[in-house]
Amino acid sequence: MAELYPSTPSTPSRRTTLRAAGGGTLLLGLGLAGCRSAVSESGATDPKAAAGPRRGGTVTVAVNSDFTPSLLFSQSGQSLQQRLVFNTLTRYDDRLRPQPELATSWDYAPDGRSITLKLRTGVTFHDGRPFTADDVVFAVKNLQNPLRAAQLRATAAAVTGFDKRGDHELTLRLAHPVNNLFDLFEFMIITDRNSVEDAVTGKRLIGTGPFKLAKWSPGTGLSLTRNETYWQPGRPYLDGVELRVIPQADALISSLRTGQSQLSFNVPGKSLAIVKNNPDLTVTSYDTGAxxxxxxxxxxxxxxxxxxxxxxxxxxxxxxxxxxxxxxxxxxxxxxxxxxxxxxxxxxxxxxxxxxxxxxxxxxxxxxxxxxxxxxxxxxxxxxxxxxxxxxxxxxxxxxxxxxxxxxxxxxxxxxxxxxxxxxxxxxxxxxxxxxxxxxxxxxxxxxxxxxxxxxxxxxxxxxxxxxxxxxxxxxxxxxxxxxxxxxxxxxxxxxxxxxGNVQVASTTLHGVTLNKFSYLNLDDAYLAG
The missing domain is CATH 3.10.105.10 (Dipeptide-binding Protein; Domain 3)
Known part of the structure; x- marks a missing residue:
């Protein structure tokens, strides 16, 4: 079995961790595509994958519990869909170094009491409204609200002021230094401030992410369709994603073995041996410490x-x-x-x-x-x-x-x-x-x-x-x-x-799946081949 938790490399310096030259296409590509280590146990190379990504198809993800709208802003077992609908400001690589997402670069004040973010331009929400600094201000204040039950509320509450310089530059002022601000930035989904109350009841989920909510069927799951105006050119490759609720382990495994589902992170550990030897499935262990x-x-x-x-x-x-x-x-x-x-x-x-x-x-x-x-x-x-x-x-x-x-x-x-x-x-x-x-x-x-x-x-x-x-x-x-x-x-x-560890079971036809540090599923670069 692959080791889930390899030895940790030397810790980067604080300056490396807190400052990043951002915004370039190369840096963004590294941050999103190479952000999470995973070891496939099959060891096989799929020749169809080598041909490169192809557009089209819908992936069905088997989950064992339903989306819970009231827990939208807290991290739980129902958080897998977060990064499909919403973006975050930054995203860690494997060494806890933040990489750009909706924030393209940042500059921490020497005293640790403020940070200035430069935000990505040309980003729109699913309803067509432009993303601006006001949306970041709202996202922080939203997590400060005790009704949201957000685990990182204490870190959000350390932000005491906002200074905007146009629509795409924002300084956050802090009551005191905190050493986990980028945890907040990766945890905090950027939601539409005009429909947030509809979001926490499951009526509407409007973000800037690669997929849009088509339907939530309580007890059955979520149906998502491609966001045709996504800010990453040519992404996503997939037409859609279905998150299908299958609480029974035997039924979930059967859906993977028969091809009704192409992806799951909910196969019970003692059942992984059943799917490991299936030539149509690949078992991948993530070393993120889920x-x-x-x-x-x-x-x-x-x-x-x-x-x-x-x-x-x-x-x-x-x-x-x-x-x-x-x-x-x-x-x-x-x-x-x-x-x-x-x-x-x-x-x-x-x-x-x-x-x-x-x-x-x-x-x-x-x-x-x-x-x-x-x-x-x-x-x-x-x-x-x-x-x-x-x-x-x-x-x-x-x-x-x-x-x-x-x-x-x-x-x-x-x-x-x-x-x-x-x-x-x-x-x-x-x-x-x-x-x-x-x-x-x-x-x-x-x-x-x-x-x-x-x-x-x-x-x-x-x-x-x-x-x-x-x-x-x-x-x-x-x-x-x-x-x-x-x-x-x-x-x-x-x-x-x-x-x-997060253990992923996927069809051999599915490629390009990643997770962030909070186990938000990222299918920006995912595609079906074969």
Whole structure:
């Protein structure tokens, strides 16, 4: 199996990261076409692909849950379609260096208190309205709105002023430096400010992206058609995209094997062996660190308010078996949230908790709770159910009996946001694959100010805020990240289990698929051959 998380190259300098000579055709091409590493397990070269891109055809993407309009501005399992309809300002390459998209270049002030963006000209929304600096101002203010439930709201809120110089140059003034501004720029979709309320109800989705919404059929999926006035000349190649909801794993796999679907990122890990040997399908693993599966703990529910009990749970789970059985070996067993591509990753953190049921039982006994009975919420999809069942089995071995509570994805996400979780839950989290500070100021499970576990700590807040607003690099930055990791591991209010990679299953006729750091699907350069 291809290694999902290769060793991280040396971290680029801050000046390289924060400034880019942008706007040239060559730089733009590198930013969009070569932005994400992926390793195909087939190793084969398709002669039809070598003939070059061809125009036409519709790609059907099999997804296991429906588009949820109310979560449009938050990152979740329903975010795959974001980059099909909308653009973002910038886009990271594999080394977390921002590349141009709707912003062609930028200049950070030396004190980190402002950034000036030059914006792409000649871009129009799907309804024909020109894209201008006002749309960027709206996008930032929109994420500042607490009703949008956007994970990067704290970063958006650091923007306190806007200075426009015509329609295509804009300076953002910041209340204080933040080291994850380009995370915001890649996360923040640029929506039409005149129809945003229709967007969050699913009535209209108007962006500047390569495809336009033709129809949303709740429970069935999205139908998208080519944007004939897209700002990238000659793109997209495809006539359209269908995102088809197929929640049952067997049916989803069947749709791929029979050619009814050409692409999916939702084949359960333990089922990947079935499709891997199909000559008409290609399995590709992305090294972006798509997120992690974790065990969440509500620290207001006794005895989970005792960190000894939480640490016992962390020792009780067999991460290696979970990785193999629930995820088919695709990922990295880890007690810390960071993928190997993150500057915060350390092998010491990854192995801080290993499988030690004896130690788990000792800690539970020392805390005075040798037997416990607790509920465990999980998403009612095949892969998530397998994960929950594995956790249930492990916890039972140390005297913790859990009752599974299956929940649909949209409800689970809303409960996560509203802090309405039972004693235990298991889900996936993102945001460890970008700047490390983003996880602790943005992700719902980890947010230092308001997290789903209801964990509060002055020490945690202090180290997170220091890292977020710091301009440190090298050893100093590593030390800040290490302090965050130390608290996460010691307090164990979120118990990380497996870093998962995005695993793409695609027809051998489909080429040019990429993902951004937030797992937004990019089909600008995708085409069908054969």
């Amino acid at each position: 997120g992690a599966y974790y065990l969440g703990v509500n620290t207001t529910v006794a005895p989970l308010d005792d960190k000894l009990v939480r640490q016992a749970l962390a020792w009780a789970v067999d991460r290696e078996r979970l990785l193999k059985q629930a995820l088919g070996g695709y990922g990295l067993d880890s007690a810390a949230p960071w993928p190997k591509s993150s500057p915060a990753f350390t092998e010491t953190g990854r192995t801080h908790y290993t499988y030690d049921p004896g130690k788990a039982r000792e800690l539970l006994k020392a805390a005075g709770h040798p037997r416990l009975r607790l509920p465990l919420l999980h998403i009612s999809l095949p892969g998530d159910t397998a994960l929950a069942e594995s956790i249930q089995y492990d916890l039972k071995q140390v005297g913790v009996d859990v009752t599974l509570q299956p929940t649909d994805p949209a409800t689970a996400q809303k409960n996560l946001i509203s802090q309405n979780m039972p004693a235990l839950w298991t889900m996936g989290h993102g945001f460890a694959q970008v700047q490390p500070s983003t996880l602790a100021v943005s992700a719902y499970p980890f947010n230092e100010a308001k997290n789903t576990s209801k964990f509060r700590s002055a020490a945690y807040t202090r180290v997170v805020r220091e890292a977020w607003t710091s301009r440190a690099t090298g050893a100093a930055a590593n030390a800040q990240q290490s302090r965050i990791s130390d608290i996460l591991l010691d307090e164990a209010f979120i118990i990380d289990l497996v870093i998962r």
